[in-house]
Amino acid sequence: MNERWLEELLRINDEEIKLSEKQAKILEAAIGIFSQKGYAATSTSEIAKKAGVAEGTIFRHYKTKKDLLLAIVTPTLTKVVAPFLTKDFVKKVFENEYGSYEEFVYALMENRYEFVKKHLPIIKIFLQELAFHDEIKSQIQVIFTENVLEKFKRIVEHFQENGEIADVPSGTVIRMTMTTVIGFLLARFMIMTDADWDDHKEMNATIYLLMNGLAAK
Missing domain, CATH: 1.10.357 (Tetracycline Repressor; domain 2)
Structure with missing residues (x-):
C-alpha cells in the first residue's frame, strides 16, 4: 500500500481527500494490523509503533480508535x-x-x-x-x-x-x-x-x- 492507493480508496463522492504524510502512515498501519488481528485486538500503541509516530499523533487526527476504524471503513462503503x-x-x-x-x-x-x-x-x-x-x-x-x-x-x-x-x-x-x-x-x-x-x-x-x-x- 502507499499514499496514492489510500487516497484512491478514501475518495468519497469523487472528492479527493488529501492526506498528510503522518496520516497516510497511520491509516496504512491501521489497515495492516486491523486486517491481521481485527479491530478489538489492536491497540493504538501498536498502530503508532508500526506507523513510526507517537501515539498522541493518532489522536490529533482521530479522536478515538473507533473514529480511525470508520475513517477506513466509511469510504469502503462508497466503493x-x-x-x-x-x-x-x-x-x-x-x-x-x-x-x-x-x-x-x-x-x-x-x-x-x-x-x-x-x-x-x-x-x-x-x-x-x-x-x-x-x-x-x-x-x-x-x-x-x-x-x-x-x-x-x-x-x-x-x-x-x-x-x-x-x-x-x-x-x-x-x-x-x-x-x-x-x-x-x-x-x-x-x-x-x-x-x-x-x-x-x-x-x-x-x-x-x-x-x-x-x-x-
Missing part, C-alpha cells in the same frame, strides 16, 4: 459495500445494456473480483467489523437502497419479461445473485486461498449453476 455499492461501479455495471442476465452477472462478478483482488486488506476489515458496528450496517442499507436496488430490480424484471429467468419476486433473484457472487469472492480470497484456482473458469461455472437454478421452466 464496495458487500460488494454492490459504488457509484462508479453502478455506472459501469448497472447502466449498461446486456443481451442476457448471464452476461450481466458475469460483468458484475468480474468487476467485483478485480476490486477485491486489489483492495483485499480493507475488505477483510470491512467484513470482520460488519457484524459489530450498527452504524456500518445502517449505512449499507441506505446506500444499497439509494444507489442499487431499483436498477437491479429493473434488470431482473427485464429478463423475467423476456422469459429468461423464473417468475419469482425480484428481491429473491437479487438476493440469490448477491449471495452467489459474494460466496465466490469469500471462498476465493478469504476461505480457500490455498486452493488451485482457475478464476475465470470458476466464475463461469458458478454463473452456469446460478442460471440453471434461475432458468424459466
